[in-house]
Amino acid sequence: MATLAPQKKHKVTIVGSGNWGTTMSKLVAENVVENPALFDKTVRMWVYEEEVTIPEGSRHYDPGSETSKKPQKISHLINTIHENVKYLPGVTLPPNVIANPDLVDSVKDSSILIFVLPHQFIARACDQLKGNILPYARAICCTKGVDVSEKGISLMSEFIGRRLNIYCGALSGANIASEIAKEKYSETTVAYDPPPMDSRAPSPNISPSGSPSTSQVNLISPGKPVTTSSRSAHLTSLPSEYPPLSHENIRKLFHRPYFHVRIVHDVAGVSLGGALKNIIAIASGFVDGLGWGDNARAAIMRVGILEMVKFGQTFFKDSVEARTFTEESCGVADVITSCLGGRNARCAKLAVERGESIYVIEEKELNGQKLQGTSTALEVNEFLKSQNMEKDFPLFTAVYNILEGNAKPEDIPTLIEPKI
Ligand SMILES: NC(=O)c1ccc[n+]([C@@H]2O[C@H](COP(=O)([O-])OP(=O)(O)OC[C@H]3O[C@@H](n4cnc5c(N)ncnc54)[C@H](O)[C@@H]3O)[C@@H](O)[C@H]2O)c1
Numbered sequence: 001m002a003t004l005a006p007q008k009k010h011k012v013t014i015v016g017s018g019n020w021g022t023t024m025s026k027l028v029a030e031n032v033v034e035n036p037a038l039f040d041k042t043v044r045m046w047v048y049e050e051e052v053t054i055p056e057g058s059r060h061y062d063p064g065s066e067t068s069k070k071p072q073k074i075s076h077l078i079n080t081i082h083e084n085v086k087y088l089p090g091v092t093l094p095p096n097v098i099a100n101p102d103l104v105d106s107v108k109d110s111s112i113l114i115f116v117l118p119h120q121f122i123a124r125a126c127d128q129l130k131g132n133i134l135p136y137a138r139a140i141c142c143t144k145g146v147d148v149s150e151k152g153i154s155l156m157s158e159f160i161g162r163r164l165n166i167y168c169g170a171l172s173g174a175n176i177a178s179e180i181a182k183e184k185y186s187e188t189t190v191a192y193d194p195p196p197m198d199s200r201a202p203s204p205n206i207s208p209s210g211s212p213s214t215s216q217v218n219l220i221s222p223g224k225p226v227t228t229s230s231r232s233a234h235l236t237s238l239p240s241e242y243p244p245l246s247h248e249n250i251r252k253l254f255h256r257p258y259f260h261v262r263i264v265h266d267v268a269g270v271s272l273g274g275a276l277k278n279i280i281a282i283a284s285g286f287v288d289g290l291g292w293g294d295n296a297r298a299a300i301m302r303v304g305i306l307e308m309v310k311f312g313q314t315f316f317k318d319s320v321e322a323r324t325f326t327e328e329s330c331g332v333a334d335v336i337t338s339c340l341g342g343r344n345a346r347c348a349k350l351a352v353e354r355g356e357s358i359y360v361i362e363e364k365e366l367n368g369q370k371l372q373g374t375s376t377a378l379e380v381n382e383f384l385k386s387q388n389m390e391k392d393f394p395l396f397t398a399v400y401n402i403l404e405g406n407a408k409p410e411d412i413p414t415l416i417e418p419k420i
């Protein structure tokens with residue numbers, strides 16, 4: 001009996017339009033055009049609306065023109081001049097990227113949602129999206145961060161999956177957006193491990209966040225990390241009218257000649273690497289700001305990587321694979337690139353050099369872009385405190401104490417020295 005070809009195509013929405021969100025829209029928009037049997041040709045991008053003027057770095061800047069000086073809606077500019085002049089100036093976006101300032105409208109009928117918001121805005125976006133998405137939509141989280149609440153610590157992919165009751169994978173790697181936007185070669189890791197139901201059968205007892213094992217650490221039993229299975233839920237099967245969201249098809253959504261994708265199953269490991277490396281990058285920026293040189297930064301990276309692996313093995317031991325950190329772009333490679341060229345490291349360095357707080361530097365230097373390492377350091381510390389385990393993660397704890405004004409960057413070597 002002949003099998004019918006899928007009649008529907010996947011519509012894709014990028015939820016977020018910052019430096020990485022806009023870069024993601026560019027590469028995904030290039031891919032949907034090359035795979036017309038799988039994907040709808042329009043890629044919608046939710047834009048947090050604001051008024052902007054065209055800066056000098058933009059190809060559309062014209063000092064003699066009044067239009068250049070007049071504030072205009074960022075979504076209008078993206079849709080007319082095909083450039084995000086605030087968050088990715090100088091890069092032309094494909095015309096099939098359509099900016100939409102209405103979050104709910106932007107996800108209408110989308111079966112693929114790519115989350116790329118700074119992590120502090122994810123909860124509010126999910127609250128607005130709940131009940132307004134296709135029940136069988138699948139998500140990929142490109143946001144780097146964690147969420148800590150009285151219930152425990154959640155990875156962003158878990159958080160999105162649980163809030164929206166959909167499957168959510170993760171994409172993370174050594175990925176400085178501005179380099180990728182200029183089509184310079186890089187690698188990334190996509191963790192995608194949907195339940196077998198995506199081969200059409202409903203599957204009970206499966207976590208909405210990823211693999212069947214659950215990994216949220218529960219704070220209800222303080223002092224003793226335990227995993228909870230309370231997030232098991234029924235997911236809605238992808239209707240057979242759609243092409244399957246197999247690894248092969250997910251790869252077609254993200255892989256570019258300049259952006260090489262490796263697909264793994266370890267959603268928790270990929271998510272955790274992306275979140276924790278930002279704390280390490282801040283520490284690296286601090287010692288860089290002291291002018292201590294490359295040996296000092298390498299020492300921070302070494303200790304940070306060990307803490308990252310230990311954190312995964314201690315609190316997410318049922319779901320994280322240690323080799324994800326060492327073998328994939330989302331681990332050691334992301335630590336290196338973030339410490340060398342990321343915003344967290346850059347702002348931490350400037351903070352030390354100028355004797356200003358990193359929050360002031362973020363405000364002055366990033367033109368609306370957001371650091372993720374500062375809030376992640378605070379959230380990870382809140383969690384470690386609740387587990388009475390601050391001393392087991394001395395680098396993460398040192399960064400927290402420096403941010404809080406309880407220690408100085410100069411104290412780092414003493415603070416991370418193992419106690420005999
Ligand atoms: N930029 C990179 O190189 C890069 C690379 C990989 C991963 N990431 C991760 O991607 C995520 C998003 O980062 P980014 O670089 O795209 O963003 P960004 O820091 O460049 O921009 C901030 C974004 O937040 C939006 N925003 C501001 N206030 C908001 C609000 N109240 N509600 C919703 N949105 C609001 C802004 O409009 C803007 O789009 C982060 O978790 C980051 O760690 C970034």
Ligand SMILES: O=P(O)(O)OC[C@H](O)CO
Nearest residue numbers: 173174175176342343344
């Ligand atoms: O600029 P950062 O510090 O937010 O890091 C960007 C990316 O996460 C690097 O992979």
